[in-house]
Amino acid sequence: MAQPFQTPIRTDRLHLIPATIEMLKSEQGDRQALSILLRAYVPGAWPPPLLDEETLSSFILMIEEERDPHFTCWYWIRDDRSKGRRTLIGSGGIVSSPVSGDSIVLGYSVLEEYRCLGYATEAVKGLIPGIFSLIGIEQIIATTYPDMIASIRVLEKNGFMNAGEVARGEGIEEGTLLYLLKKPDILI
Numbered sequence: 589m590a591q592p593f594q595t596p597i598r599t600d601r602l603h604l605i606p607a608t609i610e611m612l613k614s615e616q617g618d619r620q621a622l623s624i625l626l627r628a629y630v631p632g633a634w635p636p637p638l639l640d641e642e643t644l645s646s647f648i649l650m651i652e653e654e655r656d657p658h659f660t661c662w663y664w665i666r667d668d669r670s671k672g673r674r675t676l677i678g679s680g681g682i683v684s685s686p687v688s689g690d691s692i693v694l695g696y697s698v699l700e701e702y703r704c705l706g707y708a709t710e711a712v713k714g715l716i717p718g719i720f721s722l723i724g725i726e727q728i729i730a731t732t733y734p735d736m737i738a739s740i741r742v743l744e745k746n747g748f749m750n751a752g753e754v755a756r757g758e759g760i761e762e763g764t765l766l767y768l769l770k771k772p773d774i775l776i
Contacts, residue, residue: 597662599714602707603674604662607681611663612648616641628665628674636678636697647681658684658692658722664711666702677702680711682719682728690726692719696742708742716746716769726771731764743767 597604605611605626614621615635623630635644650659661681665674680696694715698708719728730748732739744750748767 597714597718599710601666602711602714603665603667604711604714605665607647607661607663609648609651612644612651615644626663626665626674626676628676630676631699631701633699633701634676636699638695638697639679650683656684658682662715664698664707666707677707678711680715682715685729690724691729692722692725694719694728694730704738708739709745712742712746720771728769730767732767733763734765740765
């Protein structure tokens with residue numbers, strides 16, 4: 589079973605590269621190998637918040653064991669062509685929804701120095717068409733904490749609607765805000 593997105597996605601300023609097992613394992617202890625695989629500088633501040641060792645290990649297992657046919661994660665490379673500089677600034681990924689077969693859950697994280705510069709908004713915008721091209725997917729779900737204003741703005745700028753606070757037993761982390769983006773009738 590292959591990951592749904594095998595080819596990189598380009599946006600105005602970013603190159604979103606699908607993670608491979610080799611990249612994810614390199615991230616666990618060989619920053620230089622990761623840099624070579626991505627053809628990008630890996631800052632000393634890497635990884636961003638929420639991309640801890642446990643999460644990384646889960647990603648590796650999900651790919652190795654083919655647990656989720658929709659699981660894909662991307663490394664976000666800031667591609668400054670004018671300076672010939674590529675820098676790893678964030679990552680994002682998707683998994684099948686634990687509560688709805690027609691939904692995908694989206695998550696992302698950006699290094700602090702690259703926040704509030706529009707990169708996450710741009711990356712999410714670049715991912716949306718591909719997510720909605722998956723057969724049977726009718727909505728994208730994202731959650732964030734109420735105090736993560738920048739993350740909320742990323743979702744709102746990409747058309748996600750606030751669906752309220754997540755309650756106990758809904759299969760998503762309690763206390764987070766739930767945001768939904770319905771598949772448009774016509775994909776652009």
